[in-house]
Amino acid sequence: MxxxxxxxxxxxxxxxxxxxxxxxxxxxxxxxxxxxxxxxxxxxxxxxxxxxxxxxxxxxxxxxxxxxxxxxxxxxxxxxxxTAGLDEAANKPGSFASEATPEEAVLSLELRTMLENAASQLDDKIKLPLYMYYTADMTVEEIALALGIPAGTVKSRLFKARKTMRQVLEVDSP
CATH class of the missing domain: 1.10.1740 (Rna Polymerase Sigma Factor; Chain: A)
Structure with missing residues (x-):
C-alpha cells in the first residue's frame, strides 16, 4: 500500500x-x-x-x-x-450544536446517555458487533469477516444485544 x-x-x-x-x-x-x-x-x-x-x-x-x-x-x-478517576473523561457528554431547539438537544442527550449506559452493560462479545453494525455501518458478513466468526453468530449476538438493551431501557424508563 x-x-x-x-x-x-x-x-x-x-x-x-x-x-x-x-x-x-x-x-x-x-x-x-x-x-x-x-x-x-x-x-x-x-x-x-x-x-x-x-x-x-x-x-x-x-x-x-x-x-x-x-x-x-x-x-x-x-x-x-x-489510580482513581481514569474513567471520568469517558463520561463527558458530546456536543449537539446541530439541534434545532434546546429541548430537542436535552432530549437527544438524555436518549444518547441512556443508550450508552445500556450498551456499557453489555459484554464485549455482544457489544462489538452492535457497535460495528450501527456505528460503522458494517454488514453482518463484514462483521463476521472482521471478527473471524460465522455470520450466524454475528446475527445471534446482534439479537441478544438488542434484546438485552431493550430490557435495560424498559427497566430504566418511568
Missing part, C-alpha cells in the same frame, strides 16, 4: 472508522489516538491488506485489537498500581 492508497482508504472509510473508535473509547482524546494507531498499524500490515477484499472490515478489526490490547494493559496497570 502506498501513500495514495492510504489517503483513499481514509477518504472512503475514515468517518465510519472514527465513529466506531469513538464508540469503543467514549471520549475524543482516546478516539483520536485509536484512530491514528489504527491507520498506522494498517500501514505496518499493508502487505496483508487487500483493498479489493473489504478494507473497512480489516481496519475495524485492527481498531478492535488495538483497543482490547490497550484495555488489557490498563487493567494490568490497575492491578499493579491502582
Amino acid at each position: 502506498n501513500t495514495d492508497e492510504l489517503i483513499e482508504l481514509v477518504k472512503l472509510h475514515g468517518k465510519s472508522i472514527y465513529g466506531f473508535c469513538y464508540q469503543l473509547t467514549g471520549n475524543k482524546e482516546d478516539t483520536d489516538d485509536l484512530y491514528q494507531e489504527t491507520f498506522l498499524k494498517a500501514v505496518e500490515l499493508r502487505r496483508k491488506l487487500d483493498v479489493s477484499r473489504n478494507p473497512k472490515a480489516f481496519l475495524i478489526s485492527i481498531a478492535i485489537r488495538l483497543h482490547q490490547n490497550h484495555r488489557r494493559k490498563l487493567a494490568w496497570r490497575q492491578r499493579i498500581a491502582p
Whole structure:
C-alpha cells in the first residue's frame, strides 16, 4: 500500500472508522489516538491488506485489537498500581450544536446517555458487533469477516444485544 492508497482508504472509510473508535473509547482524546494507531498499524500490515477484499472490515478489526490490547494493559496497570478517576473523561457528554431547539438537544442527550449506559452493560462479545453494525455501518458478513466468526453468530449476538438493551431501557424508563 502506498501513500495514495492510504489517503483513499481514509477518504472512503475514515468517518465510519472514527465513529466506531469513538464508540469503543467514549471520549475524543482516546478516539483520536485509536484512530491514528489504527491507520498506522494498517500501514505496518499493508502487505496483508487487500483493498479489493473489504478494507473497512480489516481496519475495524485492527481498531478492535488495538483497543482490547490497550484495555488489557490498563487493567494490568490497575492491578499493579491502582489510580482513581481514569474513567471520568469517558463520561463527558458530546456536543449537539446541530439541534434545532434546546429541548430537542436535552432530549437527544438524555436518549444518547441512556443508550450508552445500556450498551456499557453489555459484554464485549455482544457489544462489538452492535457497535460495528450501527456505528460503522458494517454488514453482518463484514462483521463476521472482521471478527473471524460465522455470520450466524454475528446475527445471534446482534439479537441478544438488542434484546438485552431493550430490557435495560424498559427497566430504566418511568
